[in-house]
Amino acid sequence: ISIIQFYWLKKGIDLNAMNFNDKVTLALNRVKQNLEDDANEFENFRKSQNKSENSLFKVDSDPLDKILTPSLDDYRLKQYQAQVANTAWLIKPEIALNTISAPDLSRYLRIELQNQGVDLNYDFGVYSNEIQDYTITNGNYNVNIDVSNNMSDGGVAQNLTTSMYQINLFDSEGREAVGSLRIFFPRKTSFLISSVLPALISSILLTGLILFCFVYTINVILTQKKVSLMKTDFINNMTHEFKTPIATISLAADSINNPMVKSKPIMIERYADIIKQENRRMLNQVEKVLQIARLDKKDFELKIVDLNLNDIVQIAIENSRLRISKGGGTITAYLKATQANIRGDENHISNVLHNLLDNAIKYSPDQLEITVETRDVKKGVQIIVSDRGIGMTKDDLKRIFEKFYRVSTGNLHDVKGFGLGLSYVKVITDAHNGQVSVESELGKGSSFTLFFPHDPKKVK
Template sequence: MNKLFFRLLVLLMSLSLIGIILVQVYWFNTSFKNNDEQFKFHVKQVIGNVANNLQKQEEYNFYDKINHYKDSTGKVPKKDDILEFYYVQKNPRTNETIIYSNSIISENYNISPTFFDKKFDSEKFKNFSSKRVTEVYNNNSIDKLGGNQSLIPDIRIEKEGNLDILDNALFKISAKDVLSAMPLEERVSSSVLQKLIKKELEEHGIETKFEFGIYSNNLATKIKSSEFKYDKDATYSIPVFIDNEGSSKYDLLVTFPLKKKFLLSELVSITVLSIVFTLIILIAYSSALNQLIRQRQISEIKNDFINNMTHEFKTPIATINLALDAIRNPKIIDDKEKVLRYLQMIKDENKRMHAQVENVLRISKLEKKELDIIKETLNVHDIINDAIEHVNLILEDREGTIRSHFGALRTTVLLNDVHFTNVIVNILENAIKYSPNVPEIDIFTENVKDMVIIKVKDNGLGMSKIAQKRIFEKFYREHTGDIHNVKGHGLGLAYVKRIVDDHNGQVYVESEKGKGSTFIIKLPLIN
């Protein structure tokens, strides 16, 4: 059930994390598309305004030129009445008559062909004005009037003024006809067009590089920026210089080479925050998952440790109990030789249990940094020889051999005699313990730069790649079938690692399953 719950928890956490990442990706894509649509909308406004401004500016220049010409000729224009409008209204109750008249007068100006650089014949441009009169007659004065008598209105209101609407309409029609026949280079320049586009872009908050060009019937013209290149995804177009029929042979194209970069820059701050928070969640998730897995491993390792410790204590305790029962036996208590043998057995088993307890306490003190390590100048070869003496009895019991190959010429190192001897002893005991056949151990020393290298090679079981990474962890032991078939608690190599680290050295292992292991210790020399 615990394993199922653990797997379900990991699955749910993983799905949640993946969901958060997918939501972030979806949000980013959606925001990018929204920004792209907003960009497109603003650019359409910009080029629409530019097209309108181009048309207005061109028409204004044309009007201004016409007006200057009219003012400079000094000719009196010819006037024609082109429309007269009358309106009469009589109120029978009050006998009041209202007569309204409106006369539209045109002023004709003849423009010589030289004004148009001889591209056109003589053109006529007109100004329109109106004269509006309102007359009011009371008391049937109109009915009483007879013969050639003139009638004077009781009220007369007279107004005159220009008809700007007609003027503008005529000017626009004429201007479009005249200007449409002119070459594009005379109607607009690249510099003017660039300023217009730049101004509009700045007003709409679009601060990115742009290029532009005007095309005529899908062919490029000379009016363009130096680096203009058509890009389907980043180019926007609009007709310019529309004629009186509502069509145009020119299109203004504006492209943005850094469009994607500009759109991303608007999202960069919120995107960075999103990535940071996602990374925090990812790190927290990884850490939590790692802690969960590690807690499971520690739980399994501790159970393994307790089982091994129990097993190892049960054997000496059982041996001591049997020895005590034997001593109490009346047949044996009088046999001095047997009593002494059983007492020695009790002493050895007690010593063995004491050693196991000391090993656990030693690691505990190392973790609490309560273990005093006083170092002195020593010869590495002497320490190795002392360690070999400590394991000689165990080695003889297994009929094994240790061969020394001392190749190091410089061997003076700052060491703690007791602890570093224990380091070598632990490695040698492991080499003997994990050798299923007769143990054959080789110890090598050599100098590499300012280091002395110690290698302990055995012909034991070897270990997997996973075990090589974790072999120096506290309580870790690689299983070799039966959990109790090799004595130990997984504390010896953790102790080795800690002592070597305290001597500013390094320890690691090279091994292959079924081909033995080589433990390598590197220590700094005293110059």
């Protein structure tokens, strides 16, 4: 497309250049005619004279003193001298070049170029073949011309010499030209380019729009592909997460119907507890999905109360300590914040901490070591949750807070979850006008930093 547009723009410039050349050539021809008309005014004078006066126009080889007899009075002598001056260019054409009036030439050029619609600054000059230099440049007579060095008007003369716009003067009736009229347009190139500027701008805008649409379309396609893959991953994981408790419930129900179990109330009570636990697990999973849907639609309200982040962190740690201890790991709290009181939603902030701790446990299969730290910062409190797990790549860090995104560990189901936890963390932190960031190095672990202001100006 760009090549085609460039081709037509070049064609447009070439066409405008041809049109411009035609206009200048036509203007120069008319100026030439005006100059020759000025030099030939003697024709009208000759026709108005009587026979005796017409004899003055005959060219005779007799000396002037024989022609001018005493019978001619002073008045006739003056007329004769005037006619000789007007017709002298027929005898010696070089004289005609000196009859050109610089003011008249300037006026002729201005009028004819305007008539042709050429409105550009220009330099012009009259070049004499005899002296090989310019007798007139830009409306000024050149005096004391250095013929050997051609110094008239310096750079102007050089431009005129190389100009493509030149026309011979006084070369009619087969006579050799005695000189030429030359004109040069310093800003011709920029004028020709500006003549296609609207088309050029339109072309650039159109090309830019096409490229933008192309890039946007490709980006949308790639984004939709990623979303589709994440949704497929989500469905697969959701199916797996629901399949396990359903299978457990089914097995427990079959056990209760076993005649051997029916006679043992303790066994029935045990299987009933298993069914309740798995049912509660399924309800929690469903609630997570519904919760993230409400968050996406902004269909939730924060119950803002005064709370202490040190207390919430301590409770979250105690709730997770049993799971961590079973895995042979440790969790350590460094509650350094001395001004940990903020205003926020206690339930949602607690869920945020549980999600981060759950995430640290999931992605620390070998060496489970978690630290949680609170500290005072300007206008708020920071919570840092660090682990020594598998860490993340740079690509993972860019997308870690996207909904449904889960860090790959080489096996789809070795890490449970829907990929909603960190998305939830981001939404809730933003709703409190806080911030969340992450630092991670592959194979060395991750560190999540939460910031909650003491008194958020807005609560979404």
